[in-house]
């Protein structure tokens with residue numbers, strides 16, 4: 001078992017000023033799939049404590065914007081291109097709120113996860129609902145051609161979820177970053193080239 005202090009990614013994150021070891025998962029995803037471009041607007045769901053937002057912030061530069069959303073507290077960032085929204089992603093009309101306040105976005109990333117209870121079925125079922133909600137929001141807030149990155153727990157519902165995402169995005173891949181713990185069933189879905197309703 002790896003303790004947090006011995007975990008190389010946790011050490012590296014602390015030394016480099018990232019708020020979570022999860023930052024390295026997003027670096028790996030972006031190295032492989034090239035999600036971010038300068039000047040983009042990014043929605044980060046389940047953003048606390050903020051590692052993913054910091055990575056996205058660097059990649060999009062000072063002309064871009066990261067909207068960091070979580071139902072848990074997020075400490076203010078020193079990066080000027082990150083705004084924090086204290087919201088539950090299941091809140092009704094979150095899509096309208098985002099569109100009215102920020103307009104459409106280029107990328108929606110979701111690292112949302114439940115507090116792990118240890119009950120496999122229960123944890124998987126909540127994770128599936130979080131991923132489903134992230135997918136639903138992506139379809140409301142993304143520009144045509146946009147990208148969606150989402151944590152999922154591999155299980156009985158994965159195949160069905162991938163199938164539904166493929167109906168709205170032209171390219172869909174699954175990827176397990178090296179920095180994702182081997183014993184975790186988490187995997188990331190990377191969906192690119194959103195097909196908007198208006199096409």
Ligand SMILES: C[S@@+](CC[C@H](N)C(=O)[O-])C[C@H]1O[C@@H](n2cnc3c(N)ncnc32)[C@H](O)[C@@H]1O
Nearest residue numbers: 020022046049050051052071088089111112113
């Ligand atoms: C693994 S952490 C995210 C780590 C983050 N990506 C980072 O790099 O620091 C998962 C987050 O999902 C959030 N979350 C879970 N359910 C949520 C919900 N219904 N609405 C908003 N955030 C939620 C949790 O509060 C938690 O902060």
